[in-house]
Amino acid sequence: MRDKSYKHLIKQRMQNVLDDWSSKETVEETEIYRFLHNTKGTAGTIGLPDIAYEASIRMERFSESGTRRWTYSEWYNELQSLFDLLPGIQGKEERRGEGEGDPPTASLPDRMGKRILVVDDDVDLAGYLKGILEERGYPVNIALTAERGLKLFYDWKPDLILLDVFLPDTNGMDVLRQIVDKAQLEHSPVIVISTEDTREHRMHAYRFGAMDFFPKPIDQELLVALIENRFQLIRHWQHSIIVDELTGAYNRKHLNRSMQQLISDYRRESQIFSVAMMDLDHFKKVNDTYGHPMGDEVLRSFAATVMETKRERDTLCRYGGEEFSLLLPDTNREQALELLQRIRVSFSEKTFSAGDDTFRVTFSSGITDIHDANAHAMQLIEEADQALYSGKQAGRNRTVVYAPQLSQDSAAKRLHLLVVDDDPLIRNIIVSHFERWQPDRNTQVSIQSYEDGVQFIASDWYSEQSKYIVLLDGAMPGMDGAEVLSKLREGYPERNIVIAMLTARVNQADIIYALQQGADDYIVKPFKPEELMERVERLAHKLFN
Structure with missing residues (x-):
């Protein structure tokens, strides 16, 4: 009875607001924002999560300091989906016939997405x-x-x-x-x-x-x-638009939107939340040993495990490749750690079969929670990432909670410049030109060259704690640049690697194809070393920002 009474009260409040606003030619944006803000807080408090969630989504269309005045049709259409959650709320009939015989256009009870x-x-x-x-x-x-x-x-x-x-x-x-x-x-x-x-x-x-x-x-x-x-x-x-097709988790677009909403809630109402970054351990070996279809099955199983274990209000997103993020509203780092441990136990019990072989997969994760000094999306992701990679360095299959010491430990950034070209002269020119290059004082640069794509892919070149700029020749024997590019984008985190194609091919179709396959830049031979330096510096800036 208590829930029904609360629902009736909030329904009556909405109807009163609707009646009041319907009598006005326009409504101030700040007034609409305050109404949604109050509705979200009240509905969430009295156990009406659907109304609270819809109010929070509608709030994104309005600003607390906005000066725009909204007409009836404008604000009513924006808020219609919220009113629909409480059947019986009615707006006024709006007659805007502009000619004799033009039928009235009443604002009807709406089903969102079906007008x-x-x-x-x-x-x-x-x-x-x-x-x-x-x-x-x-x-x-x-x-x-x-x-x-x-x-x-x-x-x-x-x-x-x-x-x-x-x-x-x-x-x-x-x-x-x-x-x-x-x-x-x-x-x-x-x-x-x-x-x-x-x-x-x-x-x-x-x-x-x-x-x-x-x-x-x-x-x-x-x-x-x-x-x-x-x-x-x-x-x-x-x-x-917002869901990753393979795993069913939300994608990065939805992650960014949800993160901004949570940050906004924290700044207005001090509502805390935590962010977890999760990365499957040795996932490349799964793909290399059992094939990409089996790798896809592992990704789907991991996402399913998280979604079965997390709370309804938590948001799972696929960040890229084998890396996922988890947004945890009203959760501090200690509570987040407890949830991640439950997910770890559940996933560790999953057994995968590939032919006669069976295997298990673990994951590492990092956690941070919001406070005044880190209330920015990129900083929260970066802190959770640093904690994640600390767990990787410590042996994997563990969760690490972020601490400022981790930032100090990772202050010196490691950047590897890799040259993959079958022309020894080109390799020597690039290596000698960049041997003393240092983009900034906190970046340690190492340079290595490979005579073809086969040698490069077979080498043990990758470390999860480093960033990479790969200068990749487009035409090489054995494995050409396009095939190497494809393997890099399929098997390694894109956020750690930027790739520039070095090629004498000037065909527009080749350039478009390389960029579509994931190349970050396309440098045509012959090139001047100074020009190459400028392009590489831009790639380094992209990699660390």
Whole structure:
């Protein structure tokens, strides 16, 4: 009963705010921010995590010090998904008809990601589509003119558009030209509907960017099936944007967003959190011994183990390769250490089979927690990383909690310049030119050269505690530069290695291919040593920043 009472109170508060704001022409951004801030704190306190989470997500669109004034349609569309979590909250009907016969456009109870805009001058058909789609739970707005359609597109932000190609004020194709670029950026499919079901009209629609062409008269069930299919595709798009396809963990884009939100919470409300960086031990040997498919299975198993063991509010992200990060809200370093130990025990019990062989995999991890002196995303990651690599140096299969001493121990940065080129003259020129090079006083540089890619890959050149600049010849016997580049990007952490291709090939396709495969720079032979020095210094700056 207590939870129901709390839910009723917060619902009433939202309705009161909605009624108050609906009577105003505009609402100040700071007022919206405070409402979301209070809702997040209250909902989280009284045990309504879905509302607290949605409020925190909505807060990202507003600034505590913002000066913008938001119109009803603007703020209501931004907050609609929050209101939907408490059914029964209603906004005012907003009538913005701009011409006689233009139907009213009520702000309807919305299902997030399912808004449909119908742009068609046929009043009966538009009303018919609105009726059948709303019966299935889709919020629908209709426009009888292209001008009205454009306005609703920008103000209402539909998730899918049904567009007639013949409208009274302008040709529907002109509307399509203006909105298709933004619609594609927003992953909003455009379905052209028309009585002119000709090959020419279909070609025009597809070339302008429409996803589908649907002929009139409308087959109701077929259209609904198509719309459901397209919304399912949108969900897949949205999922792929923030989720790593292989492991199911979130990706770095989501990590950065989540980290900034947690830092913002800490600065406003002193809500602590911890960051853990985790790296699978000897993962390259798994790939080399059992193959990449088995390596993928290990990565999936590790991610699954973490997700089964972590708490619901914790966020697992794949940082890159075999390295993962874990964000732990409302958690200090001691609590984080306890959780990581549970994950370690659980994963250590996993047995992998490859043919007749069985093996186990361990991981190392580093932990830090936030305080006033390190409340920056890059610094938190760096501290957790330093703790992680301290664990690697100490023998792996352990978790290390960050301490300032680790930063002092790693103050001297180790940089290896590796030259892989079958031309001995080129190797000698580069080595002699860089033998006294030191980008800064805290960086220790060593230089080594290899006569071909086979020798380089077979050598024991890599250490997890160092950074590498690889100058790689594009054309070599046995294993050319493209193959070496591929092996480097597949088998080693990208954040530790930058690669510059050295080649006489000037074909634009070769340059594009090398950059797509992961090269950081492309230096054409012949080159001046001074020019090479400038390019290498830029690569070093990229590596350490």
